[in-house]
Amino acid sequence: MSAAPVLLEMRSITKTFPGVKALADVNLVVREGEIHAICGENGAGKSTLMKVLSGVYPYGDYSGEIRYRGEEARFGDIRASEQAGIVIIHQELALIPGMSITENIFLGNEPRTGLAIDWKTAQRRALELMKLVGLREDPDALVKDIGVGKQQLIEIAKAFAKDVKLLILDEPTAALNESDSQQLLDLLREFKTQGITSIIISHKLNEIEAIADSITILRDGRTIETLDVKADGVNEDRIVRGMVGRDMESRFPDHTPNVGEVFFEVRDWTVRHPIATDRLVCKHANFSVRRGEVVGFAGLMGAGRTELAMSLFGRSYGTWLSGQVFKDGREIKLRTVSEAIEHGLAYVSEDRKAIGLNLLDDIKTSIVAAKPAKIARHGVIDEVAEHRVAEDYRQELRIKTPSVDEGISKLSGGNQQKVVLAKWMFSDPDLLILDEPTRGIDVGAKFEIYGIINRLAEQGKGVVVISSELPELIGLCDRIYTVFEGTITGEVARADADPERLMKQMTTTKKMPV
Amino acid sequence: MSGLQDLKKNLFGGTTSVGRQFGMIFTLVAIILLFEVLTDGLTLTSGNLIAVVSQYSYILILAIGMLMVIVAGHIDLSVGSVAAFVGIVVAKAIQNFDLPWPLGIALGLVVGALIGAWQGFWVAYVGVPAFIVTLAGMLLFRGGNQFIGNADTVPVPEGFRTIGAGYLPEVGPATGYNNLTLLLGLIACLAVAWREWRSRKTRQEMGAEPAPLWISGLRLAVMVGVIIFATLRFAGGRVGTSLPVSGIILIGLVLIYSFYTRNTVSGRRIYAVGGNARAAELSGVKLQRVNFFVMTNMGILAALAGMIFVARSAASGPQDGLSWELDAIAAVFIGGAAVSGGLGTVSGSIVGGLVMALLNNGLQLMGVGVDLVQMIKGLVLLFAVALDVYNKSQGRFSIIDSITRPFRRDEPPAAVPPVESPRQTDKTPAAG
Known part of the structure; x- marks a missing residue:
């Protein structure tokens, strides 16, 4: 592979923002026809580097040189880089939900006859492109009506409509479940055989290990090293070492479980979909949580785990049909979010930016947001108490910020997640439901969050963890429930948990003997 | 800064x-x-x-x-x-x-x-x-x-x-001003002084460094000055008028x-x-x-x-x-x-x-x-x-x-982007 000619070379790229040097002397060499991964923790400069490459930060905005196909490239904007065949697919998909697949594929790039859009050609080419990326859908279907995995494929089709030579994917599988991810990775391999070069940015190191030919690791805005996957015998631990600058002895902190009595129990929980009234998103779910226990919920995307959690949390999702909740042996009613909070439930949502946090808030306001009454007297907020509470959590959870008066939006993903955890810890919960608590968070912050979860369990709280990453569940949980299409299909103790068994139960309609 | x-x-x-x-x-x-x-x-x-x-x-x-x-x-x-x-x-x-x-x-x-x-x-x-x-x-x-x-x-x-x-009625001695407006002005001055004192105390209780005393004094002086000016203007209008x-x-x-x-x-x-x-x-x-x-x-x-x-x-x-x-x-x-x-x-x-x-x-x-x-x-x-x-x-x-802005040049500090957790960064030079 290393014999292949160099397609792209970025030489000592330096990019500064007011107050921060985001990239310092970064070098990147990508050879033709390879899959090149870029790894690094959040804030290491991966996305900035790609923005420099794609012309989001135009020539002159950075220092250093980009050589592409043997010539120096000076892209003034995204359009210029796309014309050269460099197409970037961002983590947040740039699709218009209310438009059809065809319309989206050719958005801004419509085939025309004169002034009018040539829809016939568009339709025909859309079908070709969809076939190329393995997307079987009606080209007239609206984007909002199809799943995230397929939306990702539309983005790729869109890239092909622009005659792509170098495809850049920023966290392409972050929102995908395992089978969709697998399909996407297979597709990249296929493109490789067709001579298309890809750059992939991902936190999922197992995927990178499986797919990449070479890996460039960034840390603190600098190039640390470039590894040849086959020649250097790279594995996940090796990548992690490069990213964090030392060996991580373990991906999970030490923890001795101290599990007590069952204190929280859900029986026969059934919930209907909010719009499709003939669909049940939870079907007669029964589960229990013990004091001091970390309970996992494994399932594919859309299995109904989030729906179950949110419907429990004050009926925040769907229509409740049946089911009871018992806490300490007594039935409790959780009809509204405030009732759920009063009864000691906390729900940390999977999408912290969309529904977990008010990004306009500062840190201290966010931390007290779930139970402001605790720091208020007669409805008037005690600012000193608020500040003290926030300061305590800042130290306890090691939230990286100069001050708790800072805005939430200035924090990195991992630190925002810690703020959300602080917010719900402050609400004095007995049961915390954490929905994808480490999504989009780098290795170091993940480790810290696992530590927080363990500490909560040690304090005798019940913790429910919903996660799409099986290794995470196996490493963290005392017990794991598997969910498939709204049904709890089984229950596995930590000692018996292995990925194959879980995966089997996550994809079966049959209820396993418990 | x-x-x-x-x-x-x-x-x-x-x-x-x-x-x-x-x-x-x-x-x-x-x-x-x-x-x-x-x-x-x-x-x-x-x-x-x-x-x-x-x-x-x-x-x-x-x-x-x-x-x-x-x-x-x-x-x-x-x-x-x-x-x-x-x-x-x-x-x-x-x-x-x-x-x-x-x-x-x-x-x-x-x-x-x-x-x-x-x-x-x-x-x-x-x-x-x-x-x-x-x-x-x-x-x-x-x-x-x-x-x-x-x-x-x-x-x-x-x-x-x-x-x-x-308008506020004319009461009290003939000062040439509307006396009630003067009184309001006085109350306002006392209120801002009290507030300044409170906010210093609050910051101290939060464990934060309160602003230097001269800044507090300057801020107070500016506000009191504005209040006194406004009070005299509103109180000193045509007889029978006030705030x-x-x-x-x-x-x-x-x-x-x-x-x-x-x-x-x-x-x-x-x-x-x-x-x-x-x-x-x-x-x-x-x-x-x-x-x-x-x-x-x-x-x-x-x-x-x-x-x-x-x-x-x-x-x-x-x-x-x-x-x-x-x-x-x-x-x-x-x-x-x-x-x-x-x-x-x-x-x-x-x-x-x-x-x-x-x-x-x-x-x-x-x-x-x-x-x-x-x-x-x-x-x-x-x-x-x-x-x-x-x-x-x-x-x-x-x-x-x-x-x-055009007259100032902010030198960006050296590359110290936020690091997720405090840990030792090894000093291995970049390979490859």
Whole structure:
């Protein structure tokens, strides 16, 4: 592979923002026809580097040189880089939900006859492109009506409509479940055989290990090293070492479980979909949580785990049909979010930016947001108490910020997640439901969050963890429930948990003997 | 951070919207000084200042309610019509049923609350966008005004006029000033001194370094100076005039609502709802209640503004309150509120409203026609918000900065991006 000619070379790229040097002397060499991964923790400069490459930060905005196909490239904007065949697919998909697949594929790039859009050609080419990326859908279907995995494929089709030579994917599988991810990775391999070069940015190191030919690791805005996957015998631990600058002895902190009595129990929980009234998103779910226990919920995307959690949390999702909740042996009613909070439930949502946090808030306001009454007297907020509470959590959870008066939006993903955890810890919960608590968070912050979860369990709280990453569940949980299409299909103790068994139960309609 | 920024931050407290407010206060002072020169000192005369307050107090009262509506992520286009409707209802009730005027005011507030509740019902519980609900309300209550008043003017009695055209009585020794206004000024001076002391103490309790003493002193001196100047101007007008009653109502409302929006749990919920409604809901905030409340509250304040206007002009008429909603909305946005909700302060909106008021007043004193005044106000609104948008996109906040920027070069610090967790970074040189 290393014999292949160099397609792209970025030489000592330096990019500064007011107050921060985001990239310092970064070098990147990508050879033709390879899959090149870029790894690094959040804030290491991966996305900035790609923005420099794609012309989001135009020539002159950075220092250093980009050589592409043997010539120096000076892209003034995204359009210029796309014309050269460099197409970037961002983590947040740039699709218009209310438009059809065809319309989206050719958005801004419509085939025309004169002034009018040539829809016939568009339709025909859309079908070709969809076939190329393995997307079987009606080209007239609206984007909002199809799943995230397929939306990702539309983005790729869109890239092909622009005659792509170098495809850049920023966290392409972050929102995908395992089978969709697998399909996407297979597709990249296929493109490789067709001579298309890809750059992939991902936190999922197992995927990178499986797919990449070479890996460039960034840390603190600098190039640390470039590894040849086959020649250097790279594995996940090796990548992690490069990213964090030392060996991580373990991906999970030490923890001795101290599990007590069952204190929280859900029986026969059934919930209907909010719009499709003939669909049940939870079907007669029964589960229990013990004091001091970390309970996992494994399932594919859309299995109904989030729906179950949110419907429990004050009926925040769907229509409740049946089911009871018992806490300490007594039935409790959780009809509204405030009732759920009063009864000691906390729900940390999977999408912290969309529904977990008010990004306009500062840190201290966010931390007290779930139970402001605790720091208020007669409805008037005690600012000193608020500040003290926030300061305590800042130290306890090691939230990286100069001050708790800072805005939430200035924090990195991992630190925002810690703020959300602080917010719900402050609400004095007995049961915390954490929905994808480490999504989009780098290795170091993940480790810290696992530590927080363990500490909560040690304090005798019940913790429910919903996660799409099986290794995470196996490493963290005392017990794991598997969910498939709204049904709890089984229950596995930590000692018996292995990925194959879980995966089997996550994809079966049959209820396993418990 | 430059010394200037330090000073600015310390002079105006330490919150996120500080820069913006500083910019607006700066603009306000600049406008006052500009017109003071252009009108040969007419702007800051007692008579003119008293006139400005009584002429714009009702718009500023609307701006308070509008700020809360906008922070919650809504808009209210009906306030002018609601004000006019309440005005005519109260005037008619006093005229036809010999209602004592205090009861008339109470009636007006109740009618305002009912109208607000009506609009709040549609917004909060049915989910119709506030833009539509209040557009409908604008037509509904404008028509209602003309229906009840037969498109005619209805006079109000002497007592009622106090809230719009009244002044503090002359009491005590003949000092040559209105003594009650002097007293208010004194109270205000003591209050700001107390507040300064409190905020220093609070910062100490938080374990933070309070601002240097000289900054506190300077800040206090500036504020006390402004208060003394204003007090002497308002107290030193024509005999029988003082700080207008409507101005006192306004000041009371500003204090109450500033406290409410900043320091109370329920006030904060408005910001939570406007910032991210779904997140607020999942934190236990009852969305519908908050939305219902801000709309109802707006109805009450619109009623109050309408009655003050009627009192000032001694009669209620079909043209009352025309395009007030636009002035109130402009004040809120000039004062730094975000169109998408979740951001903005009561004090900012008042400063924004004062900018518009003094601009209007200054141009009128110069004899500029209504046509030109409107055009200038429109451009000011556009530029004020555009400047804010631009500054935000540059990651900075204040006018001062954008003026001084070309002369300064910020050397970016060396590459120390935020690292997720404290750990030893090994010093292995980059390989490959």
